Amino acid sequence: MSFINKAFLTYASGLLKGLDRTRRYPFEVQMKVFRTLLKGGTDSAFGSDHGFSKIGSVEDFQRQVPVRDYNALYPYIERLRSGEDYVLWNEKTRFFAKSSGTSSGKSKFIPITRTNLHGCHYGGMLRMLANYVQLYPNTRIYSGKSLTMGGSVEPDLSGKSFSGDLSAILLRNSPAPAELLRVPDRKTAMMYDFHDKVEIICRKYSKANVVSFAGVPSWNLIMLRSVMEYNNARLLTDVWPHLELYMHGGISFEPYRAQYDAIIPPGSVRYFENYNASEGYFAFQDDPDDKSMLMTLDNGIFYEFATLKELSDAKDNGRPVPTRTIEEVETGVPYAVIISTTSGLWRYLIGDVVTFTSLTPHKVMISGRTQLFINAFGEELMIGNANAALAAACKKHNATISDFTVAPIFIEGKLKGAHQWVIEFEKAPEDVEAFADTLDEELCACNSDYEAKRTHTMTMERLHLTVVPEGTFYRWMESRGKIGGQNKVPRLYSDLRYVDEILGI
Template sequence: MSIKAFFAKQFAKKIYEKTQKWANNPIETQEHVFKDLIRQAKDTQFGKDHNFNNIKSFSDFAKNVPIRDYEGLKSYVEKIKKGEPDVLWKGKPIYFAKTSGTTSGAKYIPLTKESMPFHIQAARNAILHYIHETGNSSFVSGKMIFLQGSPILEEKNGIKLGRLSGIVAHFVPKYLQKNRMPSWETNCIEDWETKVDVIVEETFNKDMTVISGIPSWVQMYFEKLKQKGGKPVGEIFKNFNLFIYGGVNFEPYRAKFENLIGRKVDSIELFPASEGFFAYQDSQTEKGMLLLLNAGIFYEFIKADEFFTENPKRYTIGEVELGINYVLIISTNAGLWGYNIGDTVQFTSLKPYRVIVSGRIKHYISAFGEHVIGKEVEEALKEAMEGTDIRVNEFTVAPQITPKEGLPYHEWLIEFENEPENLEAFSLKIDDAMRKQNVYYDDLIVGNVLRKLIITKVSKNGFQDYMKSIGKLGGQNKIPRLSNDRDIADKLR
């Protein structure tokens, strides 16, 4: 065992014990975070506008601070961009994480000196929990890679601006910098396809032990590695045993990854976003990710099926239940207040509080009142593939409301690696799994409002070509699992 691996085990034990203290006192931990956030922001413009001086409880907060998305906070963000201090949080942010996808263009998410350390600690602690549970620390001596955006930053009125993954690249601990790949110069390449080609060349003969990134883009890296080496990734990197991912559910990719690698490897799921690092997988045996209750974020939850009603009930951590689909609402030490990040979660455990990401509140299909969510389509595909050699590269689902003939249906657009011998039988398996999960969908099939789903095959690299065509190839970008319209489906067809 190397010295680095030995000390990693000792550090892992210390962090595990520290985690247990707050995880075993969840309500008190969140109350402390809530009071600290209000205290520190009471003299900001937002705090004055929303009566923070008189907020003594969560009920006071809920009365004074409505639920908002980015558009609801945009007027405050614009003031920060102009250089004003003490707007959403005391002082000025040290960074803006720039993301896309809003109705009015790019989002500028503030990152403060108080919030930034939690982004770094959470990723580190996820690995340390894995070491503590498994006893495996040998990988810390090998090479590690995170497929990420460019670390080149712009500046706007004294605030640095870039993609979150590029910003995080500036915070790699010194003890990992010798192990980290690719090189800084390669990370700065903007064109994704060129970047992956260079990463393949840089890493091909290295002792890669940990690989991290969004599954769809890591898959591209693995395919190019296998093409260059003529053998599975697990033979090219004999000591590669840990895959770290976030952003999307790994299950639809798992069979393809095991084929590309040539064997199974352990994995750690993360739940990071520009708005905060919310959870990580703390156990290889328990389902879900540990919700980070002590990370400068106060959480609220709204039941997804009540979200679009007038004044839906806002729940705190002590009020949530297992298996319910909640919209995740946050208030943070970066100055986001009552903020809807757009993700939905379900709790898999209440002792400690663990969650899975079930989808996006805007990514659903409810063209006929069925309200199908991301978790359901992913579970249905996984169930249909079990026990087969079918492998899927990527997929998305959209309603077909006005077919040329027959009843409307849900169209599944799938790019197969290994196709089913009988596509119709495979589609029936998925449909049966969907009907078991979603009673509204089942009712529509039984009532002859919808016919059973139809699969449309997408040509090889069709999803990559689509993402490239809209300028979102690589980085943190990903294909929505669901759309309530046909914008993506029609372009893929």
């Protein structure tokens, strides 16, 4: 083990001990976080409004603080953005992570306090890196450069704070030692124009000793291919021969795996998934042989979970959402994630759906979004089903996709319907209709509700598939001003709005 790796593990020893405690005593760790959060929220306007000083238990907290989504919490966030201090937490808020708003189409402004930035976001990343170095003591990730692209930040409403992509906020505040190990330079990484940023990376950093990179698979793929084209390289490792690690997140990696295998020799680079968002750093893949992710239970987030049915019933009946803590969850059940954080997100419904694969320790897979699913005919298609079926169909037909989106279509006066798939292939199947048949069969195989609705085509016809030319999705995202950063193509949507826009490109 190199000196720098030993030094890093010594520095991160407390974090590794914390991870061990979360594996062994998850509920006790969460209760300590809960008490810390109550203390930090008591002296805020929100804490005063909800009687935090009188809360003595999780049950009290659940009775006095309703589950909220972004729209319900926004009046408090608006006060923060207007310059008022100590609204949601007992610290001043000087940054707001501007979320892409995949489900609603509207941007969200998520408050980021100093405690949240350092304890949760940076703390989560350090935990993952410490775990990685512990797994691979001879790693070279601290002997070279990590390539990360950020978004941009700008002054917010009051002029006292800034808003922008979480990636840009992290870069803007990153400590000097971290900047020594990262490329491109901060100014380039935070440039607004994605094309200019990629051009500079190609020109200035092709000769850098890049050993790792991080970010969203779709935008990174565009950047990496540009680097290869600039250097007239057949493989990415021809440009950066010491590359060993890709830390990915934001969207499922599976639809892009074949494309990465085409530019990076399989086995030469390790792929590890992060589960982080504007609201916090939630989990990371701690085992290369297990795709599920270890939850970070000790970095300033108190978790609650509700089934989708509980969430739907509560909304329909105007009742409180019944939730369970980390001590009460079960494996194999899709749960909506509800968080309370050191940024003052109190019982906040983040919109993600996770499924626990293990309770010793607590590990999850991302199943989808509470709003990013299709249930027009009772089929309850989640993004995890779509990704799995698409990967299987691509493997069978030797195809590779660039992007896709899905929406329901109604037939026979809305009594029957189907799903409209729009796919942009990088490598198209020889027989598109056969591919569509396989995709439909795979959806039935991984989703019993979909299969039931497809039986004898009583409720749903076989899916409809439209193939669009190369570059269509990129041009559509560009037309919406959503290039690079944390911007994502909406994979599943409840109506044809996005499908119609894409087909009109």
